[in-house]
Amino acid sequence: MGHVSIRAQASFSDPFVLQLAESLEDSLSASPSSASSSTLSSSLPLQRIRESSAETLISTPWPSRKDEPFRFTDTSFIRYSQIEPVSTQKRNSEILDNLTETQFPNAVIIDGFVSNLTIGPSDLPDGVYFGSYSGLPDELTNRVSEFIGNFDSGDLFWSINGVGAPDLTVIYVPAGCKVDNSIHLRYFSGETGDRESKRLPVSNPRVFVLVEEGGEIGIVEEFVGIDEEGFYWTNPVLEVVVLKNAKVEHSYLQKESMAAAHIKWTFVRQEAESEYELVEVSTGGRLGRHNVHVQQLGPDTLTELTTFHMCVNDQTLDLHSRIVLDHPRGCSRQIHKCIVAHSSGQAVFDGNVRARGIDLETARRALISSFGSEVIEKFPNRVIRDQARNHVKCLL
Incomplete structure (x- = not known):
């Protein structure tokens, strides 16, 4: 991929953030696959994400405890580590070799790349697509591209993913299609650093889901720590678009290394009469943070969030949720439970709803x-x- 010109616009940047963004940009530019013109033309939505994220990064400082969203969440151990992008040329085949056949999910994602698929087109209902954006059939490319990159901006970590994501994995469900078996994504960090030298490799997996009108699918995301003391940073993003009368059941299991950082964004847009359900269990990471933003874009819409966090070590586990209900008969249900079983552990929950259900002028x-x-x-x-x-x- 080409550069996104971070250096040329950097006069007001946080120097640390700028340096990190430049290193991510350079690591992607050095990848052999980035030089391919065919890859460039088929990944224009990802390029747009990179450019818009770069523009955001140049004016966004690293968050501190003085910033309200991070008042109880200390990210300094990431800030003062030697952060390095994972090598896009190193695929850790040992991970695949050590998985038995019964352990294989539908996809193994290592450092942001889909490294193994155990499900093919013949295993999915007609019209369902699962794979890299570059492999989308021509008839789906324009349709999927309409929605990619149209989400409201998140925080610094959302933008870091946008600059550093090496690939874009797409799940597409056509209108009226109900996928019986959930698609299971298992994420690994193939490269780990060193706590003494503070070398902290960062990976930026990114997945986009589009479910057309009346479609239904279940998605399982599982983040696994290979080594209990593995020192790395996983910074994933999941974007979900649920069109009218469609349904997504999202299961999320976070069990990273106890020395790792895990900062995840889940951004969901729901149209009228749609349903989105999240069930989350998080137990891993020295720092684990999940930002869940859901926007209801029509009436008779249902959002359900059910989450459980458990700290059994010197950990901070943090859930930041925001649900926007701007239309009549929009409904949300949320349950969050947490256990802190260690004297130095900390659980943080910040849940926000702005529920109006009527237009702005009527409300005024x-x-x-x-x-x-x-x-x-x-x-x-x-x-x-x-x-x-x-x-x-x-x-x-």
């Missing part, structure tokens, strides 16, 4: 009307009360 009129109604209701005469109330409504 209702607020103004209710603001004055406290006085209007003091009129002892019911006729006068009604006249005053109706007069205010007419003015609004």
Whole structure:
């Protein structure tokens, strides 16, 4: 892939963030696959993500405890490590060799690359696609590209993934198709660093899911630590688009090394009458943070988040969720449970809902009307009360 010109726009950058972004950019440019013109033309959405993320990074400092979203989450051990991009030319075949046949999921993703697929087109319903964006059939490329990169910006770590993602894995479900068996993604960090030298390899896996109207699918994400004390940073992003009357069941199991950092973004957009369900269990990582942002884009939409975090070591496990319900009869249910079983462990939960369910102008009129109604209701005469109330409504 070509450079995204971070250096040329860097006059207001945090020097550390700029250096990290440049190293990610250089590591991708050095990859033999990035020089292929066919790869470039078939990965334009990923290039757009890189460019927009680079623009965000040049004005975003590394977060500190003074920043509200990170008030209880200390990321300094990442900040003061020697962060290095994983080598895109090193595929850890030992991981695949050590997996028995019964352990293989549908896909093994190592350092952001799909390194093994045990499911092919013949194993999926007609029209379902699962694989790299570059392998999309021509008839699907434009359709999928409509939605890629159209999400609201996340934080610094979202943008780091955008600059550093080496590939884009796509799951596509056509209209009315119900996929009976869940697609299982198992993620590994093939390269680990060293705690004494503080060399911290970072990987940036990225997956995009599009479920057309009336489609249904289950997705399992499993993040596995090969070595209990492996020193690495996994920085994944999952984007999900659930169109009208479609359904996604998302299972997420995070059991990284106890010395690792794991910072994940899950961004979901739901259209009318759709359903998205997340079930999460997180137990790994010296620092584990999951940012879940869900936006309901139509009425009669259901969002369910059920999560469990358990700290059994010197860990910080953090869940930041945000659900936006802007339409009538939007519904959300959320359960979060956590156990801290270590004296130095810490669990953080920050859940945000802004539930309006009506358009902005109606909401504004209702607020103004209710603001004055406290006085209007003091009129002892019911006729006068009604006249005053109706007069205010007419003015609004």
